[in-house]
Amino acid sequence: MTTLLSADALRVARALAGLSQRDAAAKAEVTQKAVWIAENTDQFGKSTNIKLRALYEALGIEFLGTIDLSTGISAGIGARWRMPPQLPVQHTAASNFHSERVGIAFGAARALLNKNQAYVAQRASLGQRKIGQLESGTSVEQSSLARLRAFYEQENIEFLGWGDVTSDLFYGVGVRWKQPPPTENLG
Numbered sequence: 001m002t003t004l005l006s007a008d009a010l011r012v013a014r015a016l017a018g019l020s021q022r023d024a025a026a027k028a029e030v031t032q033k034a035v036w037i038a039e040n041t042d043q044f045g046k047s048t049n050i051k052l053r054a055l056y057e058a059l060g061i062e063f064l065g066t067i068d069l070s071t072g073i074s075a076g077i078g079a080r081w082r083m084p085p086q087l088p089v090q091h092t093a094a095s096n097f098h099s100e101r102v103g104i105a106f107g108a109a110r111a112l113l114n115k116n117q118a119y120v121a122q123r124a125s126l127g128q129r130k131i132g133q134l135e136s137g138t139s140v141e142q143s144s145l146a147r148l149r150a151f152y153e154q155e156n157i158e159f160l161g162w163g164d165v166t167s168d169l170f171y172g173v174g175v176r177w178k179q180p181p182p183t184e185n186l187g
Helices: 007-017 021-028 032-040 046-059 106-113 117-124 128-136 142-154
Strands: 061-067 074-081 157-164 169-177
Touching (some): 007 032, 007 046, 007 061, 007 074, 007 106, 021 046, 032 046, 046 061, 061 169, 074 106, 074 157, 106 117, 106 128, 106 169, 117 128, 117 142, 128 142, 142 157
Antiparallel strands (some): 061 074, 157 169
């Protein structure tokens, strides 16, 4: 049985892969409209969903989250680059895993939130240009980085990834909705 992915997970995966909807559609051999529908509605086109999932998994992206089968409630939905089993990554294994120089996937966080740069800029009290720079990794100005990260964390988004100090690379970079805290059974 193949589990269909949520619109949130599909948006995050596309953002991590750095693909436009048009590019994702071409690579998955579906229409751009089908990608838009899969990323923005609850109308699951099973065929489109399966093709997009296969595309992103072939690129090295893994999907995250759980679904409570008794209630249908999902938690921790998101995506990240597949992680190596341990750090530091051996040089021979490094090429099997996507790595990044910046360990915070701001573009994927915005995709998970499903908002445009103008919205995020206004809410995070940063310029829209600065949002674009932080998303692309061309700005590492610490105060803006901290402000944007705090904004997303307040929006219930969790950043994922491992940093390897020997190579200054990050593995497993991605985002997901924060898991709700476990409830205690006091009975």
